Amino acid sequence: MAKVVSLKKRAKVNNAPVHADIKDPLQAEKGRGRIEWAGRTMPVLNQIRERFAKQKPLEGVRLAACLHVTAETANLVIALKEGGADVALCASNPLSTQDDVAASLVVDHAVSVFAIKGEDNDTYYRHIHEALNTRPQLTMDDGADVVGVLHNERTELLEHVIGGTEETTTGVVRLRAMAKEGVLKYPIIAVNDAKTKHLFDNRYGTGQSTIDGIIRATNRLLAGSVFVVAGYGWCGRGLAMRARGMGADVVVTEVDATTALEAVMDGFRVMPMSEACRMGDFFCTVTGNIDVIRQEHFEKMKDGAIVSNSGHFNVEIDLKTLHKLAKGRAVLREFVEEFTLKNGKRIIVLGEGRLINLASAEGHPSSVMDMSFANQALASEFMVKNHRKLEKKVYAVPEHLDQEIARLKLRAMGVKIDKLTPAQVKYLGSWQEGT
The missing domain is CATH 3.40.50.1480 (Adenosylhomocysteinase-like)
Known part of the structure; x- marks a missing residue:
């Protein structure tokens, strides 16, 4: 009660x-x-x-x-x-x-x-x-x-x-x-x-606050690192933009061909998670789907790879499997937990896999x-x-x-914009006038 x-x-x-x-x-x-x-x-x-x-x-x-x-x-x-x-x-x-x-x-x-x-x-x-x-x-x-x-x-x-x-x-x-x-x-x-x-909150809000959450939790330098963004929707776009602005080499993973093409045109490397997992220093999921990072990815990651999520639910990282794979766990600092795998590699999970921009930052x-x-x-x-x-x-x-x-x-x-003239309104609503 x-x-x-x-x-x-x-x-x-x-x-x-x-x-x-x-x-x-x-x-x-x-x-x-x-x-x-x-x-x-x-x-x-x-x-x-x-x-x-x-x-x-x-x-x-x-x-x-x-x-x-x-x-x-x-x-x-x-x-x-x-x-x-x-x-x-x-x-x-x-x-x-x-x-x-x-x-x-x-x-x-x-x-x-x-x-x-x-x-x-x-x-x-x-x-x-x-x-x-x-x-x-x-x-x-x-x-x-x-x-x-x-x-x-x-x-x-x-x-x-x-x-x-x-x-x-x-x-x-x-x-x-x-x-x-x-x-x-x-x-x-x-x-x-x-x-x-979604054009502003998802892109600019998520982009800035997610980076804020990752840095507050870890105090690690993003410049010079490989930062893997899983998902290139509006949240992923914002996150990739901000990570690149901090000096990271950004890799995008996607399942939608058109969206992946857009990420390429925006200047990012695009590849499957099965490849990206080998090179990433930081990972952040923003897909809204389950098991985006899972066993086969954990097992190939670098020692000390840092994994986080900025999607709404804590389902994008397969934490249940990670718990089973780990021979040891340790909380190193607030919102930072280390999982040591049987092969000796260490995977760092931020904020229990929950929204990192709100877990360790202020949204x-x-x-x-x-x-x-x-x-x-x-x-x-x-x-x-x-x-x-x-x-x-x-x-x-x-x-x-x-x-x-x-x-x-x-x-x-304090920003002003133009208004359509009556003639412009008429032109946009007509079909008679051509070239």
Whole structure:
């Protein structure tokens, strides 16, 4: 059961106790500063928050959010609350919670938070159930775990749910599979597929934060090393770009011919993992698939190869097999574990194979999450207004919302762009005029 955290010392939450399960409410002051600092570079979300405070588009809506509990997420949650939502928040990854941020959300904003950094798998799912105990009408997922639990274990709650949103590629893949099989019970907006999300968050956010996580965990030099990026989707593109910028010799592995060709054209060496595993000093998986690095790769790696993951789930590295192959294990420093194989070679795994940018670092910079979470806020508002018109399937973020977020971001950056003239609009919409 969740703990009842007493907030009677803080008048701004009306002296009411809040159901929560966090590490330490006394960390709230530190978290308060982090939340404010992140909010300073989230101008789009701040504008949405100001409008939400006036219009209350989410008034009385119960919302269960399963997201990385970071300072950026806190700013989203605060905006949703300003809009009138009753938010319950749990973590979408056992290692991604910032405990001080969780404390501030509970103490300063009376949000029911169920998240502790380093929680075990049982606690992780118990926290999801705690969030669902609020009988949500909206779900907000990063990986579709809330949707999965609702459809498999808490089906009695589905009658309350009017819609949801999904933050990441992995979750969207799961949800589209559910919709294709006809088992999805409510409409969901794929926030990940918005241009202002995946073109920026996935590429620039993942690229920078993953490198940040690897360097914080290891304090190793990337320049002059061979850095293997598994997967060249938008996250892989960003990671490869940043690793090359740090001076690494970047190798890309891929399964899609067109994407592999693009990586070649971008100037990277492309080869199968069976070849790349022999030469890599650093490895990072960003595919969203299982067993990308597995036994035959471990056995061929260099002594001391460093292996990490920045895909949503900890399934891309076959850790179960690595555990069986190892004759010895040792934690060398926080988030750095060494596995010694029977042939004497040592494989280093970072962050338990979980999202390294959140396990050992702080996730994406706030300025890029500004657009992602603006999409989440506006998609939630859209779902409340339009859910009766929607079928039980996965929808794209409406184009006009995507464009509005881009316009607001440009305005905040002081960037101006051209507008089409009436003649140009007419020309683009006609077929009569040729060369």
